[in-house]
Amino acid sequence: MGSKEQLFKYLLRLGDNALIQGHRLSEWCSRGPILEEDIALSNLALDNIGRAQAFLQYASEVEGNGHTADDLAYRRSERQYLNFLITELPTGNFAYTITKQLFIAQYDVILFEALCKSTDTTIAGIAAKAIKEARYHASHASDWCLRLGMGTALSHDLLQNEINDIWMFTGEMFEMTELDKDLVQFGISPDLTILQNIWLDKVGSVLIKSGIQLPGQGYQQTGSQQGIHTEHLGHILSEMQYLQRAYPDATW
Amino acid sequence: MNSTDLVTSFERKIDAEDKIEPRDAMPEKYRLHLIRQISQHAHSEVIGMQPEGNWLSRAPSLRAKQILLAKIQDEGGHGLYLYSAAETLGISRDEMIRQLHEGKARYSNIFNYPTLTWADIGAIGWLVDGAAIVNQVALQRTSYGPYARAMFRICKEESFHQRQGYEIMANMMKGTVAQREMAQDAMNRWWWPSLTMFGPHDSDSPHSGDAFRWKIKRKSNDELRQKFIDKTVQQAEVIGLTIPDAQLKWNEEKQGYDHGEINWEEFKRVINGDGPCNRQRIEHHKKCHEEGRWVREAAEAYQRKIQSINN
Amino acid sequence: MATDTQLDLWEVFIQGKSGGHHMHAGSVHASDKEMALKNARDLYTRRSEGGSIWVVPSSAIISSAPDDAAMLFDPANDKIYRHPTFYVIPEGAKQI
Numbered sequence: 274m275g276s277k278e279q280l281f282k283y284l285l286r287l288g289d290n291a292l293i294q295g296h297r298l299s300e301w302c303s304r305g306p307i308l309e310e311d312i313a314l315s316n317l318a319l320d321n322i323g324r325a326q327a328f329l330q331y332a333s334e335v336e337g338n339g340h341t342a343d344d345l346a347y348r349r350s351e352r353q354y355l356n357f358l359i360t361e362l363p364t365g366n367f368a369y370t371i372t373k374q375l376f377i378a379q380y381d382v383i384l385f386e387a388l389c390k391s392t393d394t395t396i397a398g399i400a401a402k403a404i405k406e407a408r409y410h411a412s413h414a415s416d417w418c419l420r421l422g423m424g425t426a427l428s429h430d431l432l433q434n435e436i437n438d439i440w441m442f443t444g445e446m447f448e449m450t451e452l453d454k455d456l457v458q459f460g461i462s463p464d465l466t467i468l469q470n471i472w473l474d475k476v477g478s479v480l481i482k483s484g485i486q487l488p489g490q491g492y493q494q495t496g497s498q499q500g501i502h503t504e505h506l507g508h509i510l511s512e513m514q515y516l517q518r519a520y521p522d523a524t525w
Numbered sequence: 526m527n528s529t530d531l532v533t534s535f536e537r538k539i540d541a542e543d544k545i546e547p548r549d550a551m552p553e554k555y556r557l558h559l560i561r562q563i564s565q566h567a568h569s570e571v572i573g574m575q576p577e578g579n580w581l582s583r584a585p586s587l588r589a590k591q592i593l594l595a596k597i598q599d600e601g602g603h604g605l606y607l608y609s610a611a612e613t614l615g616i617s618r619d620e621m622i623r624q625l626h627e628g629k630a631r632y633s634n635i636f637n638y639p640t641l642t643w644a645d646i647g648a649i650g651w652l653v654d655g656a657a658i659v660n661q662v663a664l665q666r667t668s669y670g671p672y673a674r675a676m677f678r679i680c681k682e683e684s685f686h687q688r689q690g691y692e693i694m695a696n697m698m699k700g701t702v703a704q705r706e707m708a709q710d711a712m713n714r715w716w717w718p719s720l721t722m723f724g725p726h727d728s729d730s731p732h733s734g735d736a737f738r739w740k741i742k743r744k745s746n747d748e749l750r751q752k753f754i755d756k757t758v759q760q761a762e763v764i765g766l767t768i769p770d771a772q773l774k775w776n777e778e779k780q781g782y783d784h785g786e787i788n789w790e791e792f793k794r795v796i797n798g799d800g801p802c803n804r805q806r807i808e809h810h811k812k813c814h815e816e817g818r819w820v821r822e823a824a825e826a827y828q829r830k831i832q833s834i835n836n
Numbered sequence: 837m838a839t840d841t842q843l844d845l846w847e848v849f850i851q852g853k854s855g856g857h858h859m860h861a862g863s864v865h866a867s868d869k870e871m872a873l874k875n876a877r878d879l880y881t882r883r884s885e886g887g888s889i890w891v892v893p894s895s896a897i898i899s900s901a902p903d904d905a906a907m908l909f910d911p912a913n914d915k916i917y918r919h920p921t922f923y924v925i926p927e928g929a930k931q932i
Contacts, residue, residue: 424823
């Protein structure tokens with residue numbers, strides 16, 4: 274197995290991704306395009322926040338400093354967060370959210386499929402639950418891609434526009450950092466370069482069916498695994514952590 | 526069926542405590558009364574998502590975040606059940622939303638007050654949902670079948686709402702001085718508006734006559750309010766909160782609490798549009814409805830394309 | 837373009853556990869059947885109520901008229917020979 278620090282860092286990535294993604298999805302609450310979809314988006318958010326809790330809980334156990342999952346979520350700063358940049362991008366319009374959902378949920382599906390076979394049995398256990406959620410999320414996102422891509426000229430153009438805009442944040446999800454290279458050796462996490470090809474196939478086939486052009490191989494943003502984020506994350510955290518920071522002695 | 530037969534068959538059912546179902550004969554006034562009441566109830570659930578949603582991004586723990594989101598989601602679901610019940614009376618949800626936007630349909634006054642601190646989330650769950658559930662439990666016996674069934678499901682699901690609110694308040698009262706002050710402050714601001722949720726005194730309630738005769742309403746405003754006060758005072762005492770009513774006193778004879786007079790002038794002012802958040806709530810709803818338009822239109826256009834391919 | 841902004845109405849039937857009947861749970865709005873199914877799942881199975889879902893366009897349902905109730909259902913009332921309790925079984929007979 275890898276070192277404690279490596280495992281801890283990897284768990285933060287998994288937990289932070291789910292937390293920030295869940296937080297962004299929860300921003301749709303009371304704002305959905307129709308009441309049914311409002312409820313659907315809340316379900317997606319709840320799956321993500323629940324998953325964040327599971328991974329951060331395990332992270333806190335691995336860290337072994339007496340911190341809780343909440344301490345990790347509410348007391349770390351921007352530079353210590355390891356979520357991918359794509360998760361912190363603004364909620365935006367519905368096409369923007371669906372684009373993010375498509376990219377992230379398809380990634381989650383193949384990641385958790387691989388993590389179900391992780392040599393770390395706790396990760397494998399969480400992944401076994403998460404894979405079911407992720408499959409539903411991916412199906413939900415694909416359905417909406419079809420509707421928006423094939424719907425009206427306006428919805429098609431909006432979707433194409435958001436796909437083009439967000440594309441440069443997808444490469445980061447497959448970067449093999451030093452941490453990844455080490456963990457792959459121990460069978461804890463999968464080789465992301467292999468995952469990337471599967472992901473491109475899956476996302477590509479949804480987009481083609483939706484009448485959307487795949488963006489070319491442009492520049493890909495990076496930085497989150499060094500804690501270098503977009504400007505958005507600071508705002509998310511200053512809201513999310515407000516009570517814990519303003520009343521450090523309080524428990525809720 | 527002529528109109529006399531219609532009235533007799535309807536009244537026979539009401540007398541026999543049978544439920545009225547969508548295709549049953551019913552007086553037009555009964556139908557309109559129900560549409561007004563059920564749509565108002567549905568709008569209340571949906572508008573009620575906003576004041577609580579105001580704290581979603583600031584919920585202080587992962588647990589609190591999930592609970593609050595699940596709770597607000599439930600409110601949306603309950604709005605949906607109620608819209609469906611109203612739709613069986615021949616009004617579309619589209620029309621109900623239009624009436625809300627045009628100010629012709631109302632929603633519960635309580636949601637025109639702002640949520641200022643996290644304790645307000647506790648107070649809403651405990652007091653506002655607590656008051657709502659007293660009302661809703663009584664409505665499970667309402668005479669219109671789809672409404673009664675919606676109420677049954679809602680009551681079953683809502684049972685956790687009040688508990689989560691009370692838990693927030695209880696935890697804060699066990700916490701720091703700042704937390705206790707925050708909790709008492711929320712209590713002070715939400716107590717009186719909660720009491721107005723039951724509507725005017727029975728003596729001033731304009732629609733009660735028909736509603737009782739038709740068994741839409743099963744208990745009077747004052748009866749329900751009394752029930753709420755009696756159970757809530759004890760709950761406040763257990764966690765050390767003070768009810769902001771100097772005249773609140775146990776009445777041995779009626780086995781209930783006497784309470785001070787509600788500020789009906791404020792109630793009327795807020796209900797007539799001059800509450801702190803009336804405009805904000807409707808604007809929010811309108812804005813999201815408009816912003817969602819292109820999404821709904823895309824979904825409809827997609828469906829038409831699929832149909833034309835299949836045909 | 838339809839003037840109604842709330843999509844079409846669908847009826848939802850849920851089977852709670854395997855082997856049971858699908859029971860009417862309520863309705864949802866949706867523009868297509870995939871959406872109707874997912875919306876039903878997201879709304880009516882939040883507390884593990886579901887094992888299987890059917891959705892049907894509300895417009896595809898026909899219901900009996902209350903005025904026809906006597907004609908439709910009363911004639912069954914005197915067919916008591918359809919119920920096992922109608923028959924007299926000799927004492928001592930088993931497993932019948």
